[in-house]
Amino acid sequence: MKKSLGARTLLYPTPVMLVGTYDHDRKPNLVTVAWGGICCSQPPCIAVSLRKATYSYACIVERKAFTVGIASENQIKIADYIGLYSGRDVNKFVETGLSVVRSDLVDAPYAEEIPLVLECRLLHTLEIGLHTQFVGEIVDVKANPAVLSQDGLPDMLKLRPIVFDSAHHSGHRGYHGVGPYLGEAFSVGKK
């Protein structure tokens, strides 16, 4: 018999996405976002949700573009810092020492040291409530060669992405690593 926990945003796993934008004056910024995910295969699209109060919100509305960077677990301090402070008050690239790269495809920046980056063109904006969802078409993915496997695609255990524990309203909010390989998808369940 299950126990009711109330209406809460409890999903496992959730990603740690570093969303990159330019503001009105082309100052680059990053913000840490856990609310989002892939939302379409063709065209390839990703959704990220932001509160209107965030500095990044107006940047996406104006530039109609953003990047999504996936940090490795050895970058958790940087990923956490980027979620703690506002681009209104600090230049997070300067404070973290990350190098700004201007996307050659969309009007948004990303960090050279973050190993995987999705470059996105704004496709849809959906007002939901406290958060607004931005759907971006992924126009390219760029990766640090060190996180790729022989076939040229990311290797989960080289990339070592961070898993966010979203159990908020509690002392739980934390980060986990990715664990061992369990089995092949579209295969282990065959009958």
Added chain:
Amino acid sequence: MKKSLGARTLLYPTPVMLVGTYDHDRKPNLVTVAWGGICCSQPPCIAVSLRKATYSYACIVERKAFTVGIASENQIKIADYIGLYSGRDVNKFVETGLSVVRSDLVDAPYAEEIPLVLECRLLHTLEIGLHTQFVGEIVDVKANPAVLSQDGLPDMLKLRPIVFDSAHHSGHRGYHGVGPYLGEAFSVGKK
């Protein structure tokens, strides 16, 4: 210098969500979905994307409700099975031996044995391309007491959710476990 991988749905981590629905004749069904995530805190909402060709698509459109179940890593064969076969051809509850529970809050079923379930009322439908995104308001979360910590919220290392490796168009598609705790969110990055 980063390498271009092309326009692909490469996000890490992505979840393994078992989406529960009733069809026109109230036959219960489950489908495995990796495209989705939390999209709003207030009201608490989750997005799941499905192709129109799926059996579950019409169920959500008709019933305006769905559930999202999070399986534990020892249930990967079940989670994979549910993504391999169509509810048009089989009754997946019968085939997997999962027990159907009818939600008391929304017009959708879930499986008693899947340890965490979000009960959702359809709020928005967004046509994106090959996939349609369904945004559901989370009206309750129900959990197996064995996956909860002392404060009554899920414990990541008791729940042991599955992480999907979405590097498709390759031989990579696989499942991973969740790894060790790395640090406290909104804390380790403080300056």
